[in-house]
Amino acid sequence: MPADEADGLVRAVRAGLAELGDPVKAPEMRRYMKSEMPFRGVPTPARRRLARRVFAEHPLPDRDSLVAAALRLWREAEFREERYVAIDLTGHRPYARWQEANLLPLYEELIVSGAWWDYVDEIAIRRVGPLLRAEPDRLRPVMRRWAVDEDRWRRRAAVICQVASNQETDLELLAETIEATIGDHDFFLRKGIGWALRAYSKTDPDWVGAFVAAHPALSPLSVREALKYVPWPPA
Template sequence: MDLVGAARAGLARVADPAKADDMRRYMRSALPFRGVAKPERARLAKQLFAAHPMPDAETWVATVLELWRGAEYREERYLALDLIGAYPRWQDVGLLPLYDELIVTGAWWDFVDEIASKRVGPLLRSDPEVVAPLLRTWARDDDRWRRRTSVICQLGSKAATDTDLLAECVEANIADQDFFLRKGIGWALRQHARTDPHWVRAFVDTHPALSPLSRREALKHLG
């Protein structure tokens, strides 16, 4: 776990305590921040990953989990997500239990949205027979972050969007009053409107139970 120790030392080295409290307040985070902004973290990640390459997928997953589970500062978890993205060749459906853990324990939009759109969504497109049934289950789960993931995971799908799945996941959560679900529904529909505005208009028109927030977000760029 040389990378883990180097990551924590690196974050301490580039920390800006003057920014830390504001970052924590903005994110409403239980974990404190080091005060490392995204550009500085990206530079640090590039250096770390070059100096400590992962020899195999098992070590990679173990290192991600060590960074994540042992995090004392929020930026350590951001680096764990950066490390996931640094190895696209190992992305496959076998990682779904890992992503599920990160979604449930991360339990906030900054973590969940990246995992949903950049990790779960591509797996859905590459292996829909495995991932789509899981997302249908997540859409009705007690955990709101699994449900948000089911709704927003297709943000990058464009013409490959599974509209039946999108509709099902939205409909399963349409009556929920949770802000993050309502916002996520609107976001997912607004994004798909860039590809198929007629489908989105028709969906909104035939679903009067959509919250005003979801409806407003869905139609934001449609006039």
């Protein structure tokens, strides 16, 4: 990607965030997210409006340029909103045609280096999930590996990536990813398991009820989340 294309986009993002930043809100946002990286103090709606404008003014010519721009925003970020914009960029609608399994290494880096729920959940559900539905043969083996990885954020991503899949949910994979981490005491994993089951319960509550009944090792947190919309105990 020509340097001026990347530079123009990155400079415009940084300048826009600086202009929109609120020094009063910034520390409050940082405390809420328990973030080591500071915030500019830009609310989400304003950030998204800025991103749409900047992306329209600085179009990228191909997938490689998208990856390069996103990684530059991510790796060089001084404020958390810059990383949010990097994620926004990967989901920019005109670039949907580039959403293929070849982008998975990018998303894996963002998940592992981001290592917090605000990054991981968006990437897992809005980026990895659609790739899984589009290219299941390529993504299933990766999700199975992530589900048993030492990194808890890869594991959470494997569990929750189908939250928006509804009737397209791969039930065998969902069960495998949950069972792989069912005994872990980590809050984010237990919460993620419950979230994944709760989401699918809106499509098939009977399946979720049967799964919970068959897995007594599920934590109380996971069970409580999973059964929110499921009649319990079963008749």
